[in-house]
Amino acid sequence: MRIVMLGPPGAGKGTYASRLTKILGIPHISTGDMVREEIKKQTDLGKRIKEYSDRGILVPDEIIIKLLAERLKKQDCKDGFILDGFPRTINQAEALEKIAKIDLVINLEVPDEIIITRLSNRLICGKCGAIYNLLTLKPKKEGICDKCGGKLYQRKDDRPEVIRERLKVYRKQTEPLIEYYTKRGLLRNVRCDDLMIPPEVMVKKIVEIIKQQKEIKSS
Numbered sequence: 001m002r003i004v005m006l007g008p009p010g011a012g013k014g015t016y017a018s019r020l021t022k023i024l025g026i027p028h029i030s031t032g033d034m035v036r037e038e039i040k041k042q043t044d045l046g047k048r049i050k051e052y053s054d055r056g057i058l059v060p061d062e063i064i065i066k067l068l069a070e071r072l073k074k075q076d077c078k079d080g081f082i083l084d085g086f087p088r089t090i091n092q093a094e095a096l097e098k099i100a101k102i103d104l105v106i107n108l109e110v111p112d113e114i115i116i117t118r119l120s121n122r123l124i125c126g127k128c129g130a131i132y133n134l135l136t137l138k139p140k141k142e143g144i145c146d147k148c149g150g151k152l153y154q155r156k157d158d159r160p161e162v163i164r165e166r167l168k169v170y171r172k173q174t175e176p177l178i179e180y181y182t183k184r185g186l187l188r189n190v191r192c193d194d195l196m197i198p199p200e201v202m203v204k205k206i207v208e209i210i211k212q213q214k215e216i217k218s219s
Helices: 013-024 031-041 044-054 061-072 090-099 112-119 160-173 176-183 199-218
Strands: 002-006 028-030 081-084 104-109 122-125 131-133 187-191
Touching (some): 002 013, 002 176, 013 028, 013 104, 013 131, 013 199, 028 031, 028 061, 031 044, 031 061, 031 081, 061 090, 090 176, 104 176, 112 160, 176 187, 187 199
Parallel strands (some): 002 104, 104 187
Antiparallel strands (some): 122 131
């Protein structure tokens, strides 16, 4: 199954995808993580990407698409993948169609106030990138990652005033993808109206949708 996770920042795309990858046995591919990894490795491409980010400019689509196309050629993607953070625009969706046939798009519907509360309580491991939440997914030891022992931190853009701006950008840039994928018969909505709902409950709902889609494909 080739799956796209769609939804506003803080909807739970990364959290759910990291659990789905274990259940489905296919890789979770975050374009954000790929970009950060290139910068960290100081590759030629990574240096170019850093120049854009240092100037506060979005990394051009052709760079992200090139990175993604290379990643999708790897052996672990032969049975499918879960894309998180891409596509974000119609142009990116059209480019994605040229390198991979998407089977299902999971659209996470979450009210703004839940997103703002959730993100302002989010912590990320600086070492392995694991995601925690002080309300719903606390680390066993305060400020320390359960998985690798790395230090947890809050992203600068997880402050309430910044989150509201990010949501505005999402509505303008990414929401048109809902109609785009609905027209193609690929979109399935998964709604979360409860801030305290455990990630496992949402993942169970998504797994049921994936099973249904597989049955439709095989019939």
